[in-house]
Amino acid sequence: MKILVTGIAGFIGSYVAEFFLNERCAVIGIDNLNSYYDPALKRARLSRLEGRAGCTFVEGDISDRTVMAELVSRHPDITHVVHLAAQAGVRQSLIDPYAYVNANVMGHVTLLEAVRQLKSLEHIVYASSSSVYGLNTSLPFREDDEVDSPGSLYAVTKRANELTARAYAHLYGLPQTGLRFFTAYGPWGRPDMAYYAFARAIMTGQPLTLYAGAGLARDFTYIDDIVRGVVGVVTHAPASGTRLLNLGGDHPAPVRRLVSLLEEKLGREAMIVEKERPLSDVEATWASIEAIETLTGWKPRISLEAGIDRFVVWFLGYEGV
Numbered sequence: 470m471k472i473l474v475t476g477i478a479g480f481i482g483s484y485v486a487e488f489f490l491n492e493r494c495a496v497i498g499i500d501n502l503n504s505y506y507d508p509a510l511k512r513a514r515l516s517r518l519e520g521r522a523g524c525t526f527v528e529g530d531i532s533d534r535t536v537m538a539e540l541v542s543r544h545p546d547i548t549h550v551v552h553l554a555a556q557a558g559v560r561q562s563l564i565d566p567y568a569y570v571n572a573n574v575m576g577h578v579t580l581l582e583a584v585r586q587l588k589s590l591e592h593i594v595y596a597s598s599s600s601v602y603g604l605n606t607s608l609p610f611r612e613d614d615e616v617d618s619p620g621s622l623y624a625v626t627k628r629a630n631e632l633t634a635r636a637y638a639h640l641y642g643l644p645q646t647g648l649r650f651f652t653a654y655g656p657w658g659r660p661d662m663a664y665y666a667f668a669r670a671i672m673t674g675q676p677l678t679l680y681a682g683a684g685l686a687r688d689f690t691y692i693d694d695i696v697r698g699v700v701g702v703v704t705h706a707p708a709s710g711t712r713l714l715n716l717g718g719d720h721p722a723p724v725r726r727l728v729s730l731l732e733e734k735l736g737r738e739a740m741i742v743e744k745e746r747p748l749s750d751v752e753a754t755w756a757s758i759e760a761i762e763t764l765t766g767w768k769p770r771i772s773l774e775a776g777i778d779r780f781v782v783w784f785l786g787y788e789g790v
């Protein structure tokens with residue numbers, strides 16, 4: 470197997486690449502190391518991969534046609550693509566909507582145009598998001614739910630990815646699976662996400678913002694479970710067309726519970742400031758995981774308590790606090 474991992478310096482991409490390198494697969498990774506959050510964290514993740522047998526890193530932008538054409542011409546034997554590069558984050562899409570269209574829409578199309586030339590390509594697995602369920606309130610979210618009420622431009626770009634995948638399967642017969650990730654967290658995680666930002670606020674004695682509403686909950690999914698889910702799907706290409714699968718913890722937890730766990734593990738109290746929930750943020754998420762379980766036998770294994778425990782150990786070491 471030769472795997473192209475886009476967004477290899479990202480949170481999920483670095484773990485997925487590590488898994489395949491451990492399996493002695495060849496991994497080509499691309500990332501533009503942008504500064505949406507501290508690029509030093511991206512470089513630190515990369516430094517755990519670079520130099521390992523089978524790992525090739527290309528610093529470049531997936532929306533750059535020349536870069537992508539050159540990458541596939543150098544590696545015509547790529548068999549699988551795990552496409553994770555994107556401008557992530559719901560709230561930032563109100564601040565810089567253009568970055569989402571560039572990375573998520575143009576980037577996805579440029580990637581597909583490049584890899585559809587590959588003769589040996591067996592499967593493209595790409596990141597979608599629980600955000601596509603948008604303003605839906607019927608829980609748990611199921612893959613066949615109607616998803617025409619996005620709450621943010623981020624969600625729009627992820628839904629566009631799903632529809633683009635369907636068109637490319639129809640036009641060019643590319644087998645593709647879209648994974649709708651639900652709030653991935655863990656060591657080496659993203660500082661823009663609540664669990665990380667909350668931990669920083671608690672340790673530095675800064676107030677943290679909690680959105681009002683007792684129903685505020687997320688289906689947190691520990692990174693090891695995410696990675697097992699992704700790699701389990703990679704070798705299960707659909708016979709034809711595309712499919713969508715939820716990849717979530719199946720145990721939604723109140724965001725207040727997350728704060729309590731962080732307080733307990735960090736041994737400090739949080740200063741909580743309540744604010745009204747922004748229109749872009751949904752109240753609750755919960756993944757129905759029947760489809761992925763039926764396909765690959767996948768089930769989440771790590772509880773929020775165990776996962777936050779591991780995150781905090783890493784966080785204290787990495788942040789040096």
Ligand SMILES: NC(=O)c1ccc[n+]([C@@H]2O[C@H](COP(=O)([O-])OP(=O)(O)OC[C@H]3O[C@@H](n4cnc5c(N)ncnc54)[C@H](O)[C@@H]3O)[C@@H](O)[C@H]2O)c1
Nearest residue numbers: 476478479480481500501503530531554555596650652653
């Ligand atoms: N982490 C989650 O909870 C979550 C939830 C739902 C969906 N997702 C999706 O999963 C994927 C991975 O998420 P993550 O948490 O690892 O995010 P991340 O931001 O840590 O990783 C994305 C990586 O892609 C790179 N990148 C962005 N634009 C690029 C471009 N144009 N060209 C090349 N590289 C580019 C970034 O530098 C980054 O390293 C993303 O598509 C994200 O939207 C993540």
